[in-house]
Amino acid sequence: MNSAKPEPVIEVQDLAMGYGGAILMQDITFTVNRGDIFIIMGGSGCGKSTLMKIMIGLKEPAKGKVLYDGVSLWDSDAEKKALMMRRLGILYQSGAIWSSMTLGENVALPLEQYTDLSPARIRETVALKLALVGLAGFEEYYPSELSGGMRKRAGIARAMALDPDILFFDEPSAGLDPVSARLLDDLIVQLSASLGATVVVVTHELASIFTIGNNSVYLDAGAKTMTAGGDPKRLLEESKDPKVINFLTRGEAGSGGGKLK
Amino acid sequence: MKTENQPETHITQLPDAAVVVYISGDWKLGRQVPQATDTENRLSALKEIRRISFEAAGLSGWDSSLLTFLTRIIAYSGRTGITTTLEGLPEGVRRMLELAAAVPEKKGGQKEEKRPSFLARVGESAVGFKRSTGEMLAFIGDAVVALWGLLTGRAKFRLHDLFLAIQESGAQALPIVSLISLLVGIILAFIGAIQLRMFGAQLYVADIVGISMVRVMGAIMTGIIMAGRTGAAFAAQLGTMQTNEEIDALRTFGISPMEFLVLPRMIALTLMMPLLCAYADLVGIMGGFIVGTGMLDITPSQYYSRTVAAVSLTNVWVGLFHSAVFGVLVALSGCLRGMQCGRSASAVGEAATSAVVTSIVCIVVATAIITFSCEMLGI
Numbered sequence: 001m002n003s004a005k006p007e008p009v010i011e012v013q014d015l016a017m018g019y020g021g022a023i024l025m026q027d028i029t030f031t032v033n034r035g036d037i038f039i040i041m042g043g044s045g046c047g048k049s050t051l052m053k054i055m056i057g058l059k060e061p062a063k064g065k066v067l068y069d070g071v072s073l074w075d076s077d078a079e080k081k082a083l084m085m086r087r088l089g090i091l092y093q094s095g096a097i098w099s100s101m102t103l104g105e106n107v108a109l110p111l112e113q114y115t116d117l118s119p120a121r122i123r124e125t126v127a128l129k130l131a132l133v134g135l136a137g138f139e140e141y142y143p144s145e146l147s148g149g150m151r152k153r154a155g156i157a158r159a160m161a162l163d164p165d166i167l168f169f170d171e172p173s174a175g176l177d178p179v180s181a182r183l184l185d186d187l188i189v190q191l192s193a194s195l196g197a198t199v200v201v202v203t204h205e206l207a208s209i210f211t212i213g214n215n216s217v218y219l220d221a222g223a224k225t226m227t228a229g230g231d232p233k234r235l236l237e238e239s240k241d242p243k244v245i246n247f248l249t250r251g252e253a254g255s256g257g258g259k260l261k
Numbered sequence: 262m263k264t265e266n267q268p269e270t271h272i273t274q275l276p277d278a279a280v281v282v283y284i285s286g287d288w289k290l291g292r293q294v295p296q297a298t299d300t301e302n303r304l305s306a307l308k309e310i311r312r313i314s315f316e317a318a319g320l321s322g323w324d325s326s327l328l329t330f331l332t333r334i335i336a337y338s339g340r341t342g343i344t345t346t347l348e349g350l351p352e353g354v355r356r357m358l359e360l361a362a363a364v365p366e367k368k369g370g371q372k373e374e375k376r377p378s379f380l381a382r383v384g385e386s387a388v389g390f391k392r393s394t395g396e397m398l399a400f401i402g403d404a405v406v407a408l409w410g411l412l413t414g415r416a417k418f419r420l421h422d423l424f425l426a427i428q429e430s431g432a433q434a435l436p437i438v439s440l441i442s443l444l445v446g447i448i449l450a451f452i453g454a455i456q457l458r459m460f461g462a463q464l465y466v467a468d469i470v471g472i473s474m475v476r477v478m479g480a481i482m483t484g485i486i487m488a489g490r491t492g493a494a495f496a497a498q499l500g501t502m503q504t505n506e507e508i509d510a511l512r513t514f515g516i517s518p519m520e521f522l523v524l525p526r527m528i529a530l531t532l533m534m535p536l537l538c539a540y541a542d543l544v545g546i547m548g549g550f551i552v553g554t555g556m557l558d559i560t561p562s563q564y565y566s567r568t569v570a571a572v573s574l575t576n577v578w579v580g581l582f583h584s585a586v587f588g589v590l591v592a593l594s595g596c597l598r599g600m601q602c603g604r605s606a607s608a609v610g611e612a613a614t615s616a617v618v619t620s621i622v623c624i625v626v627a628t629a630i631i632t633f634s635c636e637m638l639g640i
Contacts, residue, residue, distance in 0.1 A: 058509055082515040090513050096506035100422075100498075110514050113417065158510075 006033040008070075009166060009198045010055065015064030017050055023062055025051070027225045030217045037192055037199045037212050039232060042219035043247065048202045049093065049170055051219065055200070056168055057085045068166075086114065089159030089197075093170040095151035097143040103130060103154050104139030110161040129157040133187065149180035156187065160195075167191065169201045173208055181205065185212050206250060210236075218244050266321050268294040272303055279312040280304065281349075282334065285319025288327035297333035304337065313338055315349040328357055335362075400597045404527065407519045411528075416520040426529035430491045434537060437486055442541035445482055446470055446548020454557055463557040467567035470549030476576040477583060479542040481628060483534060484587035488620030492595035495526050496616035499599025500609035508600070518600065527592040534588030535581045542580060575640060583631055587624050594619040 008031045016026035025047045032038045040048045053059040055066050057073055066073045068084050076084060097106050107126045111117055117125065123139075130138055133153040143151055152172060159167060169188065173181035185208050192199045203209060209216070209232045216235065218228040220243055228235055228244045236248045268286035275281065288294055304310065313334070320327075331354070338345045347355045377385070410416030453469035499522060502508050508518050546568060553559040559567075598616035602608050 053509075056513055058512060085513050086515050088513060090510070092506040092510060094505050096510040098507050098510070099502070099505065100425075109419075109516070113514065113516060162514075 006031075008032070009034045009036075009068065010200070011065075011067040011070075012051075012055065013065045013067065015051070015054065015066070016062040017047060017054055017059075018062045023224070024221075025219060025224055025226075026063070028064070028217070028219075030226065030229050032198060032200060032215065034198055035192070035196060036215045037188065037201065039209050039213035039216035040200065040202045040219070041204055041209055041216055041232075041247070043204065043221060046219045046221035048204070048219060052168055052170055052200070052202045056088055056090055057081055086162060087164055087166055089162070089164035089167045091152065091155045091159050091167070091169045091172060093174060095143070095148075095155040097151055097154050097158065099143050101142075102139060103135065103141050103143070103146075103157070106143075106154065107158050107161050110158070114162060125161075129160055130154070132160070132191075133157045134183075149176050149184070152176070152184065153187070156191075160191070163195070165195075165197055167197050167199045169199065169203075171203055172201065173203065173205050178207075181208070182211075188212055204247075206248065209248075218247065268292055268326075270295045270300055272300070272307075274307055274310075277312075278309050279314065280307065280310050282313060282315050283319065284315060284317045284327070284350075285321075287322040288320065288330070289322055289324050290326045292326070294326045294330065297330050297337075300330075300334060301337045304334075305341075310343055312344050312346065314346045317350050317354075320351065323351070323354060327354065328361070331358060332361060396601065397597060400600070401593065403519045404523060404593060404596075407517065407524050408527075410520060411524060416517075416524060418521050418525050422521075423525040423529060426526045427533060429494070430487065430526075430530045431533035431536065434487065434490060434533075435540070437490065438483055438537050438541050439544050441482055441486055442474075442479065442544040443548040445478060446474060446545035446550075447552050448548075449473055449478070449545070450549040450552035450557075454552065463553075464559055464563060464567055466549060466553050466557060466559070467564045468571035470553075471546055471568040471572040472576060474545035474549070475542045475572050475580050477580060477628065477632070479545055480538045480580050480583035480587060481624065482545075483538045483541045483584055484591060484624045485621060487530065487534065487537070487587070488591045488594070488617050488624065491530060492591040492616045492620040493613040495592065495595030496599040496602070496612040497609055499523075499596060500602030500612040503600065503602045504604050504606070504609060523592075523596040523600070526596055527589065530592040531585060531588040534584040534591075538581060538584030539577075542577075579631075579635060579640060583628065586627050586631065590623040590627060591620045594623060 010032040012028055012030050012032075015028040016023050017028075018024045028051065040051055042048050050059060054061045055073075060074060065075070068087065071080075071084065073081060073084055097103070098109070101109070104123075104126050107129050108122050111122045111125060115122075126139060127136065130136055133156050135150060135153055135157065138146070138150070138154070143154070146154065156169075167188075172184050172188065176184065188199060188201065189212050191197060199212075201208065201212065213232045216229060216232045217226050218235070219225075220227040222243070227241055228239055232248065235244060239245055239248075266287040268288045269284075271283050273281045273283065282300065304313070315331070331350070335345050335358070337343075347358065350358075407416050449470045450466050453466045454463055457463050457465050457469075499508070499518075502522070508522075511518050511521060550561070550564050550568075553564045554561050595616040598612040598619060602612040
């Protein structure tokens with residue numbers, strides 16, 4: 001998946017985040033290269049989703065920069081920031097499909113807003129995007145008529161509406177049965193490989209981390225910073241940090257594993 | 262009276278500074294189980310204890326009631342430096358106690374009850390008021406910018422959403438508006454009739470009902486109905502979208518929630534309110550007509566001609582102006598509270614409640630301002 005020479009797409013530099021003046025995480029620095037499937041991992045409540053919200057322009061960082069192809073997202077004016085955000089396709093944890101619209105309308109809306117395609121071409125594109133996620137023919141369904149897994153897949157179809165070159169997934173397998181979770185992982189890998197998109201996944205599912213990830217960052221809520229990064233499989237073999245090893249082995253290798261925290 | 266399998270404890274002191282706590286009976290929630298405090302008192306009355314063990318041969322059943330009892334006794338032993346041995350307890354009980362003690366209580370984990378001083382609370386309220394006023398003004402500013410964008414052809418929303426909002430805040434509100442307006446007309450006619458009968462001037466009931474309904478009551482009643490019905494619905498819809506990250510999803514696509522969600526709702530309610538108000542005026546007058554012709558011996562033609570003579574076009578315009586202003590206020594309050602909503606189910610409920618309260622306060626204040634202004638201008 002990686003080209004011979006890594007080409008940085010997203011650079012997070014010296015980032016700090018928090019709420020109401022209190023810093024919860026700091027000194028976060030990492031690079032996501034083109035074609036990576038990059039995992040943001042860590043225990044529950046460590047700030048993974050908040051980090052993603054900062055990266056996609058929804059929550060301002062307390063400090064630091066997020067650069068896309070060398071251009072700082074948070075230092076850009078509103079118009080430029082909106083343009084940069086349009087490069088991103090995002091799957092939210094809940095799917096976040098607009099509930100008052102059908103699946104077809106959900107996928108069509110970004111196309112109607114930002115392209116001059118004719119209604120017929122938009123219909124064709126919507127049908128294609130839904131077919132790519134295994135929801136061919138579901139255009140007229142409302143989100144409330146679908147299962148959780150289908151809503152997430154519809155969320156991916158909408159995220160891909162404008163053919164973004166960077167895709168973000170927030171806990172894609174949360175709330176799904178193991179088979180649906182696995183199918184979703186396969187879909188992410190296929191999309192990344194065939195579209196050449198860079199993918200950032202927020203997750204704590206070990207199965208997903210090892211199956212799809214080729215680069216990662218580990219956030220430690222106790223240390224209030226990132227304590228590891230790199231290929232998750234290499235981290236498992238080479239990391240000396242007991243918390244990282246504990247996390248990557250479900251507490252079976254490290255000391256104190258299995259205790260509730 | 263002693264019942265069968267009554268949960269009981271008794272304590273026996275052994276010669277080597279040891280105590281055995283015998284536990285027997287059926288220890289189940291809902292039964293009268295011994296209090297840990299009593300056992301603690303009995304233990305503290307004994308001198309020189311270094312070890313407590315338990316004997317549960319007579320125990321016929323147990324649940325959390327036994328575990329909470331034992332946890333208290335173990336905690337008491339810990340405080341007083343006595344060692345406890347759990348061998349005599351059933352294995353399940355021992356495991357549960359080990360599980361409960363596996364993770365020590367987090368230091369500072371308990372919430373401290375902090376009651377700020379009176380001055381601090383006044384200060385916090387003042388700062389909160391300033392912040393919420395700022396947010397409200399910013400929201401109004403954004404709404405005006407979005408409206409300007411619409412007028413200059415830059416703002417975008419789906420016409421389908423506008424028609425849906427028009428249907429929700431227009432046609433679907435007709436039944437409740439009819440009922441309330443008819444009753445208000447009837448009530449006004451009755452109250453007027455009682456006073457006017459003293460002077461033999463029942464005919465003027467038509468004036469009272471006509472003028473009050475058309476000039477202000479129709480608009481106020483419609484405004485309050487729409488605040489409770491549509492304003493709350495707007496807040497709940499937008500609040501739920503906030504909770505489900507749907508508004509985040511709009512933002513990341515570069516679609517302004519103000520244009521896409523707030524604008525169609527605001528336009529729909531501002532357009533529909535004067536129409537509903539005009540309808541409410543007519544139904545209210547109909548209520549007065551029913552009382553007048555049915556109970557006050559006024560003929561239908563007399564009632565009609567009195568109403569036409571009394572109600573001027575100025576009154577109609579003033580009423581419609583009221584209702585248009587209320588439409589803007591109710592839509593703004595509902596959408597503001599919805600957009601400010603937190604990310605939980607209870608926050609959606611709070612947003613809906615807050616939207617209704619804000620709308621009604623705004624309606625009353627706006628009525629006072631408009632009435633005063635009309636008085637000053639001689640309208």
